[in-house]
Amino acid sequence: MRVMVIVKANKETEAGVMPSTELLAAMGNYNEELVKAGIMLAGDGLHPSSKGKRVKFTKAQPKVTDGPFAETKELIAGFWMWKVKSMEQAVEWVKRCPMAEGDELEIRQVFEAEDFGEAFTPELRAQEERLLAEAQKLTRA
Amino acid sequence: MSETHHAIDAIWRIEQAKLIAGLTRFTRDIGQAEELAQEALLTALEQWPKSGIPEKPGAWLMAAAKNRAIDRIRKAKLAETKHAEIGRARDAEQEEALQELEAALDDPVGDDLLRLIFISCHPVLTSDARTALTLRLIGGLTTDEIARAYLQTEATVAQRIVRAKRTLADRKVPFELPRGAELMARRDSVIEVLYLIFNEGYSATNGEDWMRPQLCEEALRLSRILAGLMPGEAEVHGLVALMEIQASRLHARTGPDGEPILLLEQNRALWDQLLIRRGLAALAQAEALTSAPGRYGIQAAIAACHARAARAADTDWNRIAALYDLLAAREDSPVVELNRAVAHSMKSGPQTGLDLLDALLGEEALKAYYLLPSVRGDFLVKLGRHAEAETEFRRAAALTQNARERSLLLQRADACRQS
Numbered sequence: 001m002r003v004m005v006i007v008k009a010n011k012e013t014e015a016g017v018m019p020s021t022e023l024l025a026a027m028g029n030y031n032e033e034l035v036k037a038g039i040m041l042a043g044d045g046l047h048p049s050s051k052g053k054r055v056k057f058t059k060a061q062p063k064v065t066d067g068p069f070a071e072t073k074e075l076i077a078g079f080w081m082w083k084v085k086s087m088e089q090a091v092e093w094v095k096r097c098p099m100a101e102g103d104e105l106e107i108r109q110v111f112e113a114e115d116f117g118e119a120f121t122p123e124l125r126a127q128e129e130r131l132l133a134e135a136q137k138l139t140r141a
Numbered sequence: 142m143s144e145t146h147h148a149i150d151a152i153w154r155i156e157q158a159k160l161i162a163g164l165t166r167f168t169r170d171i172g173q174a175e176e177l178a179q180e181a182l183l184t185a186l187e188q189w190p191k192s193g194i195p196e197k198p199g200a201w202l203m204a205a206a207k208n209r210a211i212d213r214i215r216k217a218k219l220a221e222t223k224h225a226e227i228g229r230a231r232d233a234e235q236e237e238a239l240q241e242l243e244a245a246l247d248d249p250v251g252d253d254l255l256r257l258i259f260i261s262c263h264p265v266l267t268s269d270a271r272t273a274l275t276l277r278l279i280g281g282l283t284t285d286e287i288a289r290a291y292l293q294t295e296a297t298v299a300q301r302i303v304r305a306k307r308t309l310a311d312r313k314v315p316f317e318l319p320r321g322a323e324l325m326a327r328r329d330s331v332i333e334v335l336y337l338i339f340n341e342g343y344s345a346t347n348g349e350d351w352m353r354p355q356l357c358e359e360a361l362r363l364s365r366i367l368a369g370l371m372p373g374e375a376e377v378h379g380l381v382a383l384m385e386i387q388a389s390r391l392h393a394r395t396g397p398d399g400e401p402i403l404l405l406e407q408n409r410a411l412w413d414q415l416l417i418r419r420g421l422a423a424l425a426q427a428e429a430l431t432s433a434p435g436r437y438g439i440q441a442a443i444a445a446c447h448a449r450a451a452r453a454a455d456t457d458w459n460r461i462a463a464l465y466d467l468l469a470a471r472e473d474s475p476v477v478e479l480n481r482a483v484a485h486s487m488k489s490g491p492q493t494g495l496d497l498l499d500a501l502l503g504e505e506a507l508k509a510y511y512l513l514p515s516v517r518g519d520f521l522v523k524l525g526r527h528a529e530a531e532t533e534f535r536r537a538a539a540l541t542q543n544a545r546e547r548s549l550l551l552q553r554a555d556a557c558r559q560s
Contacts (some may be wrong), residue, residue: 032369035252035365035369036366036369037362037366038361038362038363038364038365038366038371039362041415041416041419042415042419067149077274081415083358083362085151085154086147086150086151088147088148088150088151089154089155091146091148091151092151092152092155092198093155113390122181
């Protein structure tokens with residue numbers, strides 16, 4: 001199964017404080033372990049929310065708000081995608097992550113196409129296929 | 142299972158291969174190393190529910206296994222002291238062995254893991270034994286899981302593994318990475334084993350068992366490990382690329398009733414874009430390392446052509462045909478020739494495909510291969526030669542083992558008769 005490991009934002013990440021060399025090195029080693037375990041699929045850090053936007057859907061036009069956003073705990077500073085055998089295995093890997101005191105990681109299972117079941121009808125699938133085809137044409141152009 | 146047991150199970154899956162690899166370096170005996178690792182696991186199962194899981198469970202397990210190993214050496218030594226004539230030399234040797242163990246266990250384990258992979262795929266073993274041993278030691282699958290995946294009895298697989306371990310010990314296969322030409326030969330064996338495992342999961346669309354798609358995942362994971370350990374090997378990246386791209390199609394390859402769906406008819410929205418991106422990245426890495434790709438690199442490049450086409454109609458058949466020419470020049474395989482004919486027919490029309498195919502008709506290896514008449518029938522239909530096509534479809538239907546395939550072929554034969 002695939003899981004997304006979410007790195008929660010904190011005051012430092014929101015202030016755009018870059019990690020120290022030591023932390024970067026430790027993180028590099030950790031990532032290397034993940035790669036050598038063959039479970040890491042992707043991973044990236046995110047810029048602070050001050051550079052982000054939020055789009056709120058209302059009855060009228062969607063409303064766009066510029067960052068930064070409050071509620072630091074609910075913001076995301078980065079993520080990994082892993083392919084693991086079980087949630088327990090994901091937890092064991094997360095425990096090995098070199099994080100500082102107070103940091104928080106969250107593990108969420110990723111939906112696969114079949115998880116959507118009947119609701120993902122052939123028509124919807126066909127539509128997604130068409131959209132994807134167009135999107136890919138754009139990215140290749 | 143309690144929560145601790147779930148955790149121990151997860152930790153075991155993460156640590157097992159490294160543990161066995163480290164212990165094999167010391168004991169020079171895979172069987173013994175595995176026993177020591179298992180004993181360490183038993184100790185953990187006994188103690189961790191009471192004491193809690195240690196902060197560094199891997200190091201803990203290694204230390205426990207190490208203590209076991211030292212115990213064994215001491216006992217062996219004790220047994221020998223009871224014999225009258227033990228020399229001082231023997232004593233010194235044991236001391237040395239102990240020190241070597243200490244050093245071995247403190248070393249980084251990456252290389253050990255690579256060595257363990259190379260031993261598990263050693264050419265002195267049969268291909269069956271290689272796949273079983275690799276899944277057992279590197280993949281950490283249980284004998285029961287391997288048996289289920291290969292639709293065999295647990296006893297058969299267990300025996301195969303025991304025999305493999307004995308063969309390695311009897312032949313005194315050293316726990317080291319070969320060099321030069323032998324490294325290449327062995328690397329190819331490793332790649333072949335991983336691809337065999339992958340295909341076992343991939344081609345078995347008929348299997349109801351959950352283990353079979355999981356074999357794909359396992360082979361892919363092991364290949365990623367291999368690429369992490371041998372980053373300079375183009376063909377290893379080619380293998381990873383090929384598997385990532387093929388695995389990206391897993392969900393699109395069968396219909397709701399389990400019927401196989403051919404590549405060009407698949408719903409491409411179901412292709413896993415993350416895996417495709419990873420596959421293309423691995424291919425780029427392989428291509429950066431060599432201008433003369435091997436068989437896996439070429440196959441990955443072909444797979445990539447399909448992955449890059451948003452719709453089947455967008456497929457770059459010129460490039461695929463050229464890649465099959467390249468592959469055919471290397472492989473001398475009738476199955477490759479068959480695929481080459483299909484690629485050329487897509488590029489230049491059915492007559493070109495038919496000409497290439499007809500050159501294969503005398504091929505002994507393809508006599509009983511249903512795809513030859515099936516593909517030939519396909520070309521003939523496109524050329525409007527329906528009567529000949531019908532004969533080919535009926536011949537193909539008689540050759541295939543797969544019931545679903547057979548009914549499809551007979552339907553096509555009937556359609557030819559009516560037109």
